[in-house]
Amino acid sequence: MTHVMKCVLLIFLSVFNAGAFAEPIVPVPEQIPGAKRVDAETVIEVAGRLKNLVIVDSRIPDDRKIGYIEHSISLPDAKTNCKSLAKIIPGKSTPVLFYCNGVKCGRSVVATKIALQCGYKNIYWFRGGFEEWKSKEYPFLHE
């Protein structure tokens, strides 16, 4: 019993801590014009279908330590620009997918918008991010 209570308490604390350590809150939109919003299942489907899909992990390296989606390339939003994008994405029409921690994380939004400005045409935005992936018990990798 007490253990359960402890778990509940821990979850609460972690939620609040996450809030406390969160970046300046950028309202996360439902949609980003020009980018295709996808969920976890679509990510797997798209990855299976498009062999040249580039997955960009927009989180800071510390966040990536808890796990990452296979084949994703780490490029934090702060370092995202047309030049750094060009290094990992072969062409402007290459399918590219951005994700970060989740709905409260604005990094993938920032990165997606930069990519749009840089002229990438085939952009997928995984709005739920790593939290949705993990909660749906899809496998992920550790560094």
Added chain:
Amino acid sequence: MQLIPTQGMPLRRSLWLPILAMGVVAIALVLVTAHIYRDLTIENRRQAIQQVIQIKSGELLLKLADDSRSLASEIQRKPDFRNAVDQADQAVVAGHLEEQFHRYFNTAGVIRLRKLYVLDRNYHLLAESSQQLGGGGLGKVCVAMLDQARHRSGAHHLKTISGLCAANGTALFATLAPIGSLQLHGFIMVITEPSQNLAAIGRELGMPVKIVSSNGGVLFQSPNWPAARDQTEVIIAEYPLKADTGETVLTVALANDIHVLERELLRARNGVLTAAGIATALVALLTLFGLQRSLLNPLHRLLQKMQGLERDRKHLGEQVAVTGNREIRSLAQAFNQMTTELGSLYGKLEEMAFRDSLTGLPNRSLLNEHMGQMINQCNRENARFALLIMDLDRFKQINDSLGHPVGDSVLQQVAARLNEILRQGDVFSRLGGDEFAALLPIANGIDDTLPLVKRLLSAMGKPIVVEQNALHVGISIGIAIYPDDGAQREDLMRHADVAMYHAKHNQRGFSFYDHTLDKNSLALLTLEAELLQALTEETLQVYFQPKIAVATGEICGAEALLRWHHPQRGWVGPDEFIPIAEDTGLIAPLTYWVLDRSLEHCGDWLREGRLINLAVNLSARCLHDEALPLEVRKLLDKHAVPPEQLTLEITENVIMHDAKRAHSILVQLDAMGISISVDDFGTGHSSLAYLKRLPVDEIKIDKSFVLEVMNNPSDATIVRATVELGHNLGLRVVAEGVETEEIFNYLKQLNCDVSQGYFHGRPMTPEQFSEILRPVQA
């Protein structure tokens, strides 16, 4: 059949019993409740432990699944493994597995690895570790789980699933993890044995644990698992863990020692029992206390009051005040009302039974009761008391002459007057008629009573005024002392009576009882009855004493005198029986009897030519008799004697005291021609002026003067003066007690008219008198 008060149960006990029964029921309820409570508590505890098992085993299996997934991650970390899977290189994969298995089997304390499988993306077995797993190959182990996995769609194949599954009596925990993360290469199936992990529940909760497989095989058992015989003092909580198919794979049981719980329950039960006992006792006591105050005490008081009434009616009318219930109060009110009514009724009855209605004094019955009480008291305290019996003198005359209303008034006034003198504590009573009695407690000596007796006598010295008549009512008091003069009530009464008669007879006012009185007094008492008898039996006789005319020396008349020859006592003098006759009312018949007899003889002598004047004594009582003149006339006529031949003698005292009342009778008699003579003249204190107004014809000088006339000059002076006075008033003068010739001669010198005495002749029988009477002249 008589209804006897039953040997019923007292109210108190009949109240006690239900209260006691209620107490017993309350305690039984507590016991039953405690038992139910104990069962419930134990059941709750069991359920709580079951819940804990459920949660803890869930957590532990989750951890196991996590660990299994980590293992699967670890196995596929090397890219060449993934490539081998992609290329379905069974040898490489198997080798890899073997290596990993041993590595983890040896190092991992957290999981108990049993078998590793690698499947291709279509769930076909690609390789397996070499360890044998009871129950055969992959096709037989956890089939349901694999089926479920196989039927998933799309991205769901990437999800790791795990669960319990049974295999040949052994419980296994299988985890199917995908190889690859974003792209599916195949699957790793990790088969572990969960019992060891689940056993941690016991360690964490500090309870012995036992894990049993579906077919009853013991998978794990703590060393301190209670033996079967100890299981009465433990709670065994079991929780079955199931596979996804719903089949029970294993059962986790925890043993909870309820020693402490039992002790706590027992303590709680005893506490509640004690509290219930105390509460019951308290309630019982309070109830009884309340009942005691509101019911039992008032009832007891009422009962006591009633019993008090039964013992002594004096308590009738006494009110009882009770507090308590309304019913009890109205009962008490009814009781009070009843006792008040009964009290007044009893008072009236008592008044009627024990009070004299005329004077309001206690009557003879009440006196007797008081005397009985006083006797008892005196016996206890060795004390004495005096019994006074008081009798009014001449009361009968008052009653006869003035009528009963006057007599009643006299009695009332006498009662009031005497009552005033008596002290508190004395008992004053009217015995009946003109007889009163008093009981006087004696503090010191017998002489104590004397002042009181004298006060009583002096109180009666003053006249009693009734209807403007001043009546002199004397009283005679007889005194007897308890226990000196009698130990019995009756003796005391009789002796006080004797003393009273003695006092009356001696005219001394009062007399203490003396046993020597007894004889005389008894005689006196019987005299009355005998006198009455004598009247009828003719033992009375009329004697005649000659009266001599001094001038001629011849018999001129005779005085009729009554003689009583008593058969036993012999001669009884008039001095003895006349007072009795006066007091008892016999005097009237006696007087008429004397008149009748003497007139008869007188008439005889007249017819023989022997003329004499007949003198008859009249008692004072006779002067109150209105019928006297008529009766005298009748007798004169009867015997043909002219009234002139009759002289009625009345004593000077009677004339002085009662003549006013008797005036009309005297006038009537005088008018008839009868002579009136004043007897015993000189002994009273006559007022001559008054005498002159009366129709008196003759005075008789008292013999006390005449007897000593020759020796005592003053007597001689009195005699001489009386004769002269009588003659001056025109009255005839008679001298009594003439015993010698010398006296007779002296009387001659004084010109006294008539002489009477032994010198001329003693009283004699009619026959004797007839002989000395001058014979009829031829």
